[in-house]
Amino acid sequence: MPYELHYWPMIQGRGEFVRLALEEAGADYIDVTRQDDEDGGIGPMLDRLSDPGNPRPPLAPPFLRDGDTVIGQSAAILLYLGPRLGLVGASERDRIWTHQLQLTIADAVDEAHDTHHPLGVGLYYANQKPEALRRAAEFRTERIPKFFGYFERVLAGNGGGRLVGADLSYADLSLFQLVDGLRYAFPKATAAALRPNANVARLHETVARRPRIAAYLASDRRIPFNEDGIFRRYPELDP
Amino acid sequence: MPYELHYWPMIQGRGEFVRLALEEAGADYIDVTRQDDEDGGIGPMLDRLSDPGNPRPPLAPPFLRDGDTVIGQSAAILLYLGPRLGLVGASERDRIWTHQLQLTIADAVDEAHDTHHPLGVGLYYANQKPEALRRAAEFRTERIPKFFGYFERVLAGNGGGRLVGADLSYADLSLFQLVDGLRYAFPKATAAALRPNANVARLHETVARRPRIAAYLASDRRIPFNEDGIFRRYPELDP
Structure with a gap:
């Protein structure tokens, strides 16, 4: 299942630190609010922020969804992703x-x-x-x-x-x-x-x-x- | 060996988040700059900040020394101390x-x-x-x-x-x-x-x-x- 990144769609902002890690690792991810279809836009992101069914809600974007785990705070997201993406040492x-x-x-x-x-x-x-x-x-x-x-x-x-x-x-x-x-x-x-x-x-x-960062920076995925x-x-x- | 907390001696500041964790756990620690003897004062703290022998220096106080590990950023210090002090879950x-x-x-x-x-x-x-x-x-x-x-x-x-x-x-x-x-x-x-x-x-x-927090707050360890x-x-x- 792909990672889902939820962030404001018109700016790099604090979401960009997460995007760069996902891009460098070639990870399978969806930049949710930037999808063109009905699953995109900020509606689903705002719904998740105020989701009464999530007892561990983030205060604000960016947040990452990995299955039923939702993590806010860009540094905490990278703490979580680092080992999974091979972007931090083992010790x-x-x-x-x-x-x-x-x-x-x-x-x-x-x-x-x-x-x-x-x-x-x-x-x-x-x-x-x-x-x-x-x-x-x-x-x-x-x-x-x-x-x-x-x-x-x-x-x-x-x-x-x-x-x-x-x-x-x-x-x-x-x-x-x-x-x-x-x-x-x-x-x-x-x-x-x-x-x-x-x-x-x-x-x-x-x-x-x-290579992956250069390709990303040249793409329209980079805002x-x-x-x-x-x-x-x-x-x-x-x- | 006791933990060493290094922080400005006249304010609670960001060091206080670390102090509270150490106090609640009843940990053995030294609030280095607040020692009355020649090992106290901000001199040793500033020396450690600019120590050319430490390739992993903190940018600023507070920092914690645990043996030869030196950690800056109060949130990172708590990330390190949490499991050691029993102040975070296991998962x-x-x-x-x-x-x-x-x-x-x-x-x-x-x-x-x-x-x-x-x-x-x-x-x-x-x-x-x-x-x-x-x-x-x-x-x-x-x-x-x-x-x-x-x-x-x-x-x-x-x-x-x-x-x-x-x-x-x-x-x-x-x-x-x-x-x-x-x-x-x-x-x-x-x-x-x-x-x-x-x-x-x-x-x-x-x-x-x-009990330990109340005792701490009533002590002169609490600035x-x-x-x-x-x-x-x-x-x-x-x-």
Whole structure:
């Protein structure tokens, strides 16, 4: 039975970290809301979110359905999928470390989101633009370099090519996505921050060239970045 | 060998979720930075953070040391400690679900922090107070009720007393801490939000009465809430 991914159909968002893992593994999965037939759209997703028959409901998308197991929180989904897709080491030590890295990537993703919504999600960006300018300035000058410097240190400490051990893990895919999103949203600041962190830049390139990822990125399964997602290109935030 | 918890010594912060698990389990642990002798203070913690001999460094406190294993990210620490302390079920299904809940609690904690630092951590609260007023309003009226309503639904679906199964889990302890912090920071809004969510209110009370937790809360090991931590009482944010 294929995995079912449930997420908003018009954005990469937090669902993308799960999509990349499923795509890299060549897993059989359905991106439910993006199906063209009557099983698609957000209706079935919203029905599952509020399903009174599920005593273990996720709070929000993305969530994964695997038979009668429903899992929310992208990092928890990857914790579940990692061993099944061969995208994490076998030892507990490797699994916890990979997960720790994933949570740190998730922190960076949250902060990227907050640059355009510092006052919360209840207001449009246009209504919190002066605040976004201030928040984005700190993110560009302090936070992107801090996160990249950290991942550079981890990569360098592991031989340069992978975050954990010798094999690709879901954390490598997620770091690719973080860098890819930041390159879209903050092209100038990200280019500058990648320069002293060559292993981070190289990981982004090598993941993009992996056959299944390259095919995915070139397909219409990959939703283009846009200004409804987490990573938004507002030129005034990256002057 | 005792566990070592490394965290900022003057705040509960994200370290508190780990402390509560260690305390409930009666685990042998050292709260390293709070030791009075030369092994205490933040020096050893900062040394470990930048230790070039550790190829798997955490980005930031809190982190746990267990022999030669060092783990950062409070949710990852609890993922590691849960089975060792008897604070999570034995099945993979229970463990992933408990972790999913923990990550949702962590999201709420992040949002609580952002109420007083919407423009980022580089500015003092006093320098982002108008923005904090706006962000806190949404948090009080939309987000606290949403999170409490979600956990109420989960508790009710599980018989009312625990988040997962019949036994106490680290997620129950963390939900206690979330409620406790919100009661401190937003006493009026939190009291109002607890009223329709009786199981959440009851869980907070029953956890506080557990013998080891009650002893801990009454001890000087429990750092009082204060205006340097995540949960801060600024009366203007809870009018």
